[in-house]
Amino acid sequence: MHPAPSVILFTTLSGLGFGLLAFLGIGQPPVTGWVAFVFYVIAYGLAVGGLLASTFHLGNRKNAIKAFSQWRTSWLSREAWLSVFALVAMGLYAAGAVFGSVLIAPIGIIGAALSVATVYSTSMIYAQLKTVPRWNQPLTPVLFLSLSLAGGAMLAAATMVAIPLLVLAGVIQLAWWWQGDRRFGEAGSTLATATGLGAIGTPRQFEPPHTGTNYLMKEMVFVVGRKHARKLRTIAFAAMIVFPVLMLLVSGGHLAAGLAILSHLAGTLISRWLYFAEAEHVVGLYYGAR
Amino acid sequence: MTALPETTDKKLGLVIDLDTCVGCHACVVACKGWNTENYGAPLSDVDPYGGDPVGSFLNRVHSYEVEPKDGPAQVVHFPKSCLHCEDAPCVTVCPTGASYKRAEDGIVLVDESACMGCGLCAWACPYGAREMDQVAGIMKKCTLCVDRIYNENLEEVDRVPACVRTCPAGARHFGDLGDPDSDVSKLVAARGGIDLMPEQGTKPVNKYLPPRIKDRISRTQAALEPVADTPTGLLGWVDRALEKL
Ligand code: SF4
Ligand code: SF4
Helix, strand or coil: CCCCHHHHHHHHHHHHHHHHHHHHHCCCCCCCHHHHHHHHHHHHHHHHHHHHHHHCCCCCHHHHHHHHCCCCCCHHHHHHHHHHHHHHHHHHHHHHHHHCCCCCHHHHHHHHHHHHHHHHHHHHHHHCCCCCCCCCCCHHHHHHHHHHHHHHHHHCCCHHHHHHHHHHHHHHHHHHHHHHHHHHHHHCCCHHHHHCHHHCCEEEEEECCCCCCCHHHHHHCCCHHHHHHHHHHHHHHHHHHHHHHHHHHHCCCHHHHHHHHHHHHHHHHHHHHHHHHCCCCHHHHHHCCC | CCCCCCCCCCCEEEEEECCCCCCCCHHHHHHHHHHHHCCCCCCCEECCCCCCCEECCCEEEEEEEEECCCCCCEEEEEEEECCCCCCCHHHHHCCCCCEEECCCCCCEEECCCCCCCCCHHHHHCCCCCEEECCCCCCEEECCCCHHHHCCCCCCHHHCCCHHHHHCCCCCEEEEECCCCCCHHHHHHHHHCCECCCHHHCCCCCCEEECCCCCCCHHHHHHHHCCCCCCCCHHHHHHHHHHHHC
């Protein structure tokens, strides 16, 4: 799949933002006043910035408001609602914390739950697609949630929670890669099933339908970046998990925490780039590719 | 709206004969023509006369080669457009309600005035049947020529999809695949019509008729065997005479 920067930024930043909101909602840290203001600016900046980035890949933005209409069937529509609910609930909670110096726990907990649900719905947009076997696995939502919570814990300066969450996210990331590499084979689609010609013999592409490219090939048959996938996985894992964990273990200072967060963000962006670049859509089979 | 209908009264669709298709791409051109000149946003071309042309098409013809174990390879031309799936995953993922499947005839359509161009439906389709128009920013797909098949202004013979009407080889058939007595259903039964990627669980309405078994060289081999190893008559005399020299 084409790794569009808008979608990579959207899933990464809003994941972090909603992760932080989830921690703030359960009173971690129990900040009020100006300190709370700064925390909420960061959280809303990430969450809303990510959501705005996602609208950049729309071909016809003026109909974006209609995306709220199909929540009964569409995960994208559910995500739209959940993100608004989460932002409103956490907005109320934030207003109490910043202006009234009160933490209204019930609202915070509801806001935290909605924030987590938003990340879940984002992940389900991908996990539901049978056409992209690598994404279509139960670990996909777990991966999104664990990364969001680990990043959120780091931003919330909840170091004691952040370390185990990072380790957990790391284990899930490895398992997801391991499983993901097998998914296309498991799903069972081949050029033989795609064309139904398998009964005769082994089909192969003789001639493509056109000499140039097309929307499908640009969007779904992205094969360019896979060459360095193994190296990039290592870099992503080191930056996203290993370095932040070490930083948090050796020092409790602001500098170490800041470096850990930046490294985690960079690593997550690489991992998310791979998430798209390595994902193979079954339509590639028709074009003699994967 | 993006909930799929439980059942549809009819299942209008295409039957494509892979044995007959000659790969002329006439259906591709007819489709592009009709759907650019009529309903909805035109199917744009970007850089059409330049070095890197790219355009939107609702129907494309692939070509594959398949080699049986006991025979020579054969080429199969393979037209592909929306299969108007019964369990259309493209419809249920759509957040805006732009994508829908009609309860009356099963045609899967995009309401262009509601589409936001997110592209998720194209991701959900296993067959590459949906293309986002690069100029309009709107999702385009085969409409089964919904503006022809019910169009009283056209001669009756023209009330079929443009691709079917134009195919010079008669490789494309249009009809109600939900009616077991329809011509298309009988054709599918007689020729063992198949679903593409059945493992994706989309239950496509369109069916493909596999190529018939081709004659094998081995069967005609007998006719090509030499009838005699040693020549007789005049040729035999020449042969023997030359041998002696
Ligand atoms: S072929 Fe693709 S676009 Fe057409 S109904 Fe099936 S899934 Fe949808
Ligand atoms: S591109 Fe349009 S039709 Fe397709 S899912 Fe998005 S809004 Fe729906």
